[in-house]
Amino acid sequence: MPEILHKVGCRSTTTAAVSDALTTVEGLSGWWTNDTTGDAAEGGALQFRFPAGGFDMEVVEVEPGRHVRWRVTDGPEEWVDTTIDWDLRQDGDDATVLFAHRGWREPVEFMHHCSTKWGVYLLSLKSLLEDGRGAPSPDDVKIDSWD
Amino acid sequence: MPEILHKVGCRSTTTAAVSDALTTVEGLSGWWTNDTTGDAAEGGALQFRFPAGGFDMEVVEVEPGRHVRWRVTDGPEEWVDTTIDWDLRQDGDDATVLFAHRGWREPVEFMHHCSTKWGVYLLSLKSLLEDGRGAPSPDDVKIDSWD
Numbered sequence: 001m002p003e004i005l006h007k008v009g010c011r012s013t014t015t016a017a018v019s020d021a022l023t024t025v026e027g028l029s030g031w032w033t034n035d036t037t038g039d040a041a042e043g044g045a046l047q048f049r050f051p052a053g054g055f056d057m058e059v060v061e062v063e064p065g066r067h068v069r070w071r072v073t074d075g076p077e078e079w080v081d082t083t084i085d086w087d088l089r090q091d092g093d094d095a096t097v098l099f100a101h102r103g104w105r106e107p108v109e110f111m112h113h114c115s116t117k118w119g120v121y122l123l124s125l126k127s128l129l130e131d132g133r134g135a136p137s138p139d140d141v142k143i144d145s146w147d
Numbered sequence: 148m149p150e151i152l153h154k155v156g157c158r159s160t161t162t163a164a165v166s167d168a169l170t171t172v173e174g175l176s177g178w179w180t181n182d183t184t185g186d187a188a189e190g191g192a193l194q195f196r197f198p199a200g201g202f203d204m205e206v207v208e209v210e211p212g213r214h215v216r217w218r219v220t221d222g223p224e225e226w227v228d229t230t231i232d233w234d235l236r237q238d239g240d241d242a243t244v245l246f247a248h249r250g251w252r253e254p255v256e257f258m259h260h261c262s263t264k265w266g267v268y269l270l271s272l273k274s275l276l277e278d279g280r281g282a283p284s285p286d287d288v289k290i291d292s293w294d
Contacts, residue, residue: 003149006266007259009291094292098259112154112245119153119266123290143270144156145241 004101009094031134156241178281
């Protein structure tokens with residue numbers, strides 16, 4: 001099945017700060033969308049909203065500092081039941097983030113868009129961790145007429 | 148086979164400028180790497196060099212304003228014989244660029260890195276077209292310890 005893959009390295013001596021940015025509403029609001037609500041702990045449900053729509057996620061798994069998995073429960077039909085994995089690892093002075101959005105049924109044009117946009121948001125996460133300031137929606141980098 | 152997909156829209160009333168940025172050494176030097184040499188026309192061979200290495204490409208197909216295909220002839224082993232397709236289309240005031248890097252054998256960590264990095268370079272291409280200035284290597288956005 002088609003999947004979207006990405007990687008960033010964040011200057012940080014531990015993966016704990018990355019973990020916090022993925023497992024708290026405050027952290028998620030700092031790099032993905034400022035309209036984030038819900039419970040980011042394992043077993044919780046998260047609501048991410050953007051000007052054009054949004055996604056509901058189930059927090060399937062949280063291993064602090066190592067791994068987070070979400071499953072999409074509502075949103076665009078192409079996203080429903082897809083999963084998003086965040087694998088964290090320390091490499092010297094870098095906290096490495098390996099990202100995978102799996103379970104796309106077809107490599108549709110919306111997947112092209114989402115792939116580029118995920119890259120933009122991972123760089124926003126990197127900026128949040130390194131400089132204390134991300135670029136979450138609605139102040140995110142726009143890539144095309146879809147946003 | 149795993150593939151890297153991306154999309155950007157560039158404010159432009161025709162796809163001709165995008166085509167120029169993909170089919171001339173000057174254009175390619177303006178958004179991917181300033182160390183670009185060779186012949187970017189159909190049937191030509193291109194050499195792209197970066198501080199850490201580089202890629203040689205065969206220009207398999209050029210349909211001006213519509214499509215460009217490259218095949219990797221030398222470089223990192225994961226890249227050899229992969230293909231890179233650029234599909235261009237006009238959508239109102241936007242020249243839409245659909246990108247696909249196909250033929251990866253495995254979704255290795257290097258593919259995660261290259262996916263994010265391609266996103267960075269497509270945004271560089273968009274900046275070149277819209278603002279007259281891209282961010283090609285060695286002045287590209289760094290994403291991790293690999294570059």
